[in-house]
Amino acid sequence: MIGIALKMLFRDKAKYFGIIMGVTLASLVITQQGAIFTGLMSRTFAVLTDMGGPDIWVMDPKVQFIDDVKPLQDTALYRARSVEGVAWASPLYKGMTRARMDDGQFQNCNIIGLEDSTLTGGPPRMVKGKVEDLRRADAVIVDRVGAETRLARKGPGGKPVPLDVGDVMELNDHRAVVVGISDNTRSFQSNPTIYTTYSRATTFVPRERKLLSFVVVKAVPGLDLHVLCDRLERETGMAAYTKEEFKWKTVMYFVQNTGIPINFGIAVGLGFIIGTVITGFMFYSFTVDNLRYFGTLKAMGASNNRLMGMIVVQSMVVATLGFGLGVGLAAAFGASAKNSPLAFRLPWQLLFISGSAVAIICTLSAMLSMRKVVTLEPAIVFKG
Amino acid sequence: MDTLTATPTIEPGAKADRPVAVYCKGITKTYGSGQSAVRALRGVDVDVRTGELMMLVGPSGCGKTTLISIIAGVLDRDEGECTVLGKDFKVLGPSGTTQFRATNVGFVFQAFNLIPTLTLAENVAVPLLINRVRRADAIEQACEMLKKVGLGDRTKDIPTRLSGGQQQRVAISRALVHKPKLLVCDEPTSALDHVTGQKVMELLRSVAAGNDLSLVVVTHDARIFEFADRIAEMDDGRIVSMTTGKGHQHSSFDASHAK
Ligand SMILES: Nc1ncnc2c1ncn2[C@@H]1O[C@H](COP(=O)(O)OP(=O)(O)OP(=O)(O)O)[C@@H](O)[C@H]1O
Ligand SMILES: [Mg+2]
Numbered sequence: 001m002i003g004i005a006l007k008m009l010f011r012d013k014a015k016y017f018g019i020i021m022g023v024t025l026a027s028l029v030i031t032q033q034g035a036i037f038t039g040l041m042s043r044t045f046a047v048l049t050d051m052g053g054p055d056i057w058v059m060d061p062k063v064q065f066i067d068d069v070k071p072l073q074d075t076a077l078y079r080a081r082s083v084e085g086v087a088w089a090s091p092l093y094k095g096m097t098r099a100r101m102d103d104g105q106f107q108n109c110n111i112i113g114l115e116d117s118t119l120t121g122g123p124p125r126m127v128k129g130k131v132e133d134l135r136r137a138d139a140v141i142v143d144r145v146g147a148e149t150r151l152a153r154k155g156p157g158g159k160p161v162p163l164d165v166g167d168v169m170e171l172n173d174h175r176a177v178v179v180g181i182s183d184n185t186r187s188f189q190s191n192p193t194i195y196t197t198y199s200r201a202t203t204f205v206p207r208e209r210k211l212l213s214f215v216v217v218k219a220v221p222g223l224d225l226h227v228l229c230d231r232l233e234r235e236t237g238m239a240a241y242t243k244e245e246f247k248w249k250t251v252m253y254f255v256q257n258t259g260i261p262i263n264f265g266i267a268v269g270l271g272f273i274i275g276t277v278i279t280g281f282m283f284y285s286f287t288v289d290n291l292r293y294f295g296t297l298k299a300m301g302a303s304n305n306r307l308m309g310m311i312v313v314q315s316m317v318v319a320t321l322g323f324g325l326g327v328g329l330a331a332a333f334g335a336s337a338k339n340s341p342l343a344f345r346l347p348w349q350l351l352f353i354s355g356s357a358v359a360i361i362c363t364l365s366a367m368l369s370m371r372k373v374v375t376l377e378p379a380i381v382f383k384g
Numbered sequence: 385m386d387t388l389t390a391t392p393t394i395e396p397g398a399k400a401d402r403p404v405a406v407y408c409k410g411i412t413k414t415y416g417s418g419q420s421a422v423r424a425l426r427g428v429d430v431d432v433r434t435g436e437l438m439m440l441v442g443p444s445g446c447g448k449t450t451l452i453s454i455i456a457g458v459l460d461r462d463e464g465e466c467t468v469l470g471k472d473f474k475v476l477g478p479s480g481t482t483q484f485r486a487t488n489v490g491f492v493f494q495a496f497n498l499i500p501t502l503t504l505a506e507n508v509a510v511p512l513l514i515n516r517v518r519r520a521d522a523i524e525q526a527c528e529m530l531k532k533v534g535l536g537d538r539t540k541d542i543p544t545r546l547s548g549g550q551q552q553r554v555a556i557s558r559a560l561v562h563k564p565k566l567l568v569c570d571e572p573t574s575a576l577d578h579v580t581g582q583k584v585m586e587l588l589r590s591v592a593a594g595n596d597l598s599l600v601v602v603t604h605d606a607r608i609f610e611f612a613d614r615i616a617e618m619d620d621g622r623i624v625s626m627t628t629g630k631g632h633q634h635s636s637f638d639a640s641h642a643k
Contacts, residue, residue: 004513382452382570
């Protein structure tokens with residue numbers, strides 16, 4: 001009977017194609033939009049992603065997300081260092097500076113100042129040069145995408161020439177020499193990122209009373225990070241989050257305070273609704289087209305359970321194929337956008353979500369059809 | 385020898401000595417209720433003997449389809465007694481009746497009702513699959529059956545490529561493949577021309593012969609009356625006469641036709 005059910009489905013090419021289209025569309029839209037949303041959201045904590053060393057971030061208790069810098073007293077560093085279980089603690093400067101371009105325009109850049117002695121929190125990967133080169137006079141490291149796009153210089157014929165090692169920049173009226181190019185995770189605002197030492201960073205930005213943005217902390221091996229966070233908060237009065245917690249805090253800030261999730265939510269919701277309507281309609285009309293034959297099977301002694309089984313098999317097949325196609329297309333889209341500025345991230349949780357959505361769509365469609373078949377009177381087979 | 389009487393009579397017929405396959409007494413059926421109620425059957429008494437071919441005839445709307453639907457177990461009667469092969473569907477219950485149909489009843493329809501997306505062999509195999517015969521065995525038996533009706537070379541074709549007569553032969557194969565005890569046919573020849581209709585009836589007649597198969601055939605088509613053992617004439621929800629047909633004369637023909 002299962003073989004019969006599948007043949008009825010596969011050989012009705014038009015309907016079969018339509019149903020698959022509906023499921024594919026839904027899973028494509030949900031997966032693709034979800035992946036862009038996830039990608040965008042993960043860019044909000046790009047700085048955290050790129051900073052491998054420290055386990056814990058210590059900051060002013062009022063800080064809401066990674067870019068919401070509320071400077072600390074210089075003494076915060078020493079207070080953090082004195083807490084038991086802290087292997088090391090380093091100061092981190094995170095702020096904005098303006099780079100003056102050849103044409104006189106200014107370009108906003110993120111600037112990250114690393115502890116002068118240890119250079120803790122440097123770029124994750126270097127394309128050219130070494131992190132240690134920051135010890136040279138006026139040295140800065142620029143991220144590759146920034147160097148190739150926003151900070152690129154105008155060459156002969158107006159073609160952009162990427163900023164390169166040895167080039168000199170002007171940051172807040174100070175001379176800076178590029179000593180390295182780093183490979184960074186794209187950030188949400190997509191401003192260029194500039195690394196330098198802590199003390200030099202403070203010269204690249206307007207003078208302020210307090211400059212310490214964060215204290216980044218490494219726990220002694222084997223110590224539970226949450227225990228250390230609690231201890232840091234209790235003993236220093238500052239806020240302390242593990243890297244993962246701070247990522248979530250940042251994402252949740254964007255989720256709660258921007259229209260981004262709503263926009264994506266609407267797209268995903270529309271994908272779900274349109275997918276449900278198309279699939280439901282096509283699947284139902286496939287069943288109704290075959291109602292005469294379902295009635296014949298029923299008259300010939302096929303029980304309701306077996307007819308429902310046929311419909312379940314049919315819907316599971318279209319669910320699987322449509323989901324596979326939709327996710328495949330979404331992944332192909334993601335792969336083709338790999339080297340573009342587009343955000344795209346496809347974690348398994350997202351596959352689970354779009355898979356569940358497809359399961360719901362197909363279950364609803366199948367239930368509609370099953371209802372029709374179960375209530376069917378076998379006596380209709382004799383009607384003309 | 386054919387008699388038409390105004391009052392319901394039960395003619396014994398040529399197979400009166402055979403065991404009763406279908407027994408109905410005082411069957412009533414009303415569709416709907418209140419103002420729009422239609423009394424389709426107003427007390428039908430009839431019996432069909434094992435191996436007998438009974439035809440149900442009568443004007444449109446007199447209740448023929450309703451009666452065979454009840455006999456075949458696809459429609460519930462309101463009142464009266466009805467046993468088929470000794471079973472009462474009201475006692476069997478819905479799932480028991482479904483199971484009963486699967487094993488004991490074959491159906492032939494005016495519109496054939498072959499599944500257009502399945503091959504002939506797959507169509508014919510359906511009753512076997514319903515009875516949980518293994519797929520390969522079911523297809524093999526279906527092909528055997530198709531060979532018997534002269535379509536052995538078209539098993540992989542789809543129904544819509546066949547003529548009406550051929551399609552009805554496939555439907556008959558499907559109705560018989562699981563060796564049912566009762567075959568109900570509603571207007572099996574109405575969609576066919578005269579010659580084709582005759583051939584289909586010859587086929588039905590031949591498969592009925594020698595088996596313990598009882599056939600109830602609803603028809604408008606006077607030209608096929610000759611194939612009946614008995615003809616029950618209905619009017620307005622009742623059987624108004626029972627006539628002995630010439631069906632038994634086809635018995636000699638049966639033997640030569642059975643391949
Ligand atoms: N499902 C139904 N609901 C309401 N009335 C029905 C239904 N089925 C049949 N009827 C009515 O019951 C009566 C008997 O119908 P039935 O189909 O048994 O007649 P029939 O003898 O088979 O007619 P025909 O030769 O036209 O096929 C008719 O008046 C018909 O309109
Ligand atoms: Mg009828």
